[in-house]
Amino acid sequence: EIVLTQSPGTLSLSPGERATLSCRASQSLTSSYLAWYQQKPGQAPRLLIFGASIRATGIPDRFSGSGSRTDFTLTISRLEPEDFAMYYCQQYGTSPPMYTFGQGTKLEIK
Amino acid sequence: EVQLVESGGGLVKPGESLRLSCATSGFTFSNLWLSWVRQAPGKGLEWIGRIKTKAAGETTDYAAPVKGRFTISRDDSKNTVYLQMNSLKTEDTALYYCTIDANDYYYVGYWGQGTLVTVSS
Numbered sequence: 001e002i003v004l005t006q007s008p009g010t011l012s013l014s015p016g017e018r019a020t021l022s023c024r025a026s027q028s029l030t031s032s033y034l035a036w037y038q039q040k041p042g043q044a045p046r047l048l049i050f051g052a053s054i055r056a057t058g059i060p061d062r063f064s065g066s067g068s069r070t071d072f073t074l075t076i077s078r079l080e081p082e083d084f085a086m087y088y089c090q091q092y093g094t095s096p097p098m099y100t101f102g103q104g105t106k107l108e109i110k
Numbered sequence: 111e112v113q114l115v116e117s118g119g120g121l122v123k124p125g126e127s128l129r130l131s132c133a134t135s136g137f138t139f140s141n142l143w144l145s146w147v148r149q150a151p152g153k154g155l156e157w158i159g160r161i162k163t164k165a166a167g168e169t170t171d172y173a174a175p176v177k178g179r180f181t182i183s184r185d186d187s188k189n190t191v192y193l194q195m196n197s198l199k200t201e202d203t204a205l206y207y208c209t210i211d212a213n214d215y216y217y218v219g220y221w222g223q224g225t226l227v228t229v230s231s
């Protein structure tokens with residue numbers, strides 16, 4: 001079973017700064033099956049990125065995803081106040097078929 | 111507009127059963143792969159299972175912690191997916207989300223707002 005480890009656990013930045021969130025897999029992944037989500041308190045998660053680098057519909061272009069094999073990154077180029085939230089990466093494995101989420105990175109205002 | 115509305119949550123005792131429902135709209139339900147994802151209070155996201163379409167044999171897959179206790183089913187005539195939870199444990203306490211999955215890139219495209227299940231004596 002693949003384990004996803006996100007780092008850092010908490011990231012403290014100011015609006016306007018660049019955020020870099022990491023997701024590391026215990027085994028090499030199919031990049032097509034790596035996604036990122038944003039979750040704000042009291043809300044359901046929202047899909048940001050799928051296929052490691054494809055922005056979901058309506059997601060601003062300040063959000064970008066990259067990476068391959070075991071190392072993936074979500075970058076927010078210039079933080080807006082509404083970007084401070086929890087972020088989760090997720091992968092899909094085929095043997096056995098299942099989704100796995102990372103433990104999350106909390107992006108907080110410095 | 112895509113909508114997923116979960117219901118059926120509540121307070122139950124350990125060992126009891128509960129059935130959650132999720133009514134969807136805005137998609138052709140029979141074409142959907144649907145999952146349930148839960149989130150314990152203050153914790154992260156945990157996928158618990160999925161059901162594929164009738165065309166794909168309504169195949170189900172489950173995460174290890176719930177396999178053998180939880181069952182996902184669907185009723186395409188009612189645009190509804192169900193989660194039958196048996197032998198509930200205190201660690202099953204969570205907000206349960208119904209989700210629509212993408213069966214190409216395998217991500218969760220749409221989420222409901224969740225229904226809270228509390229297992230406590």
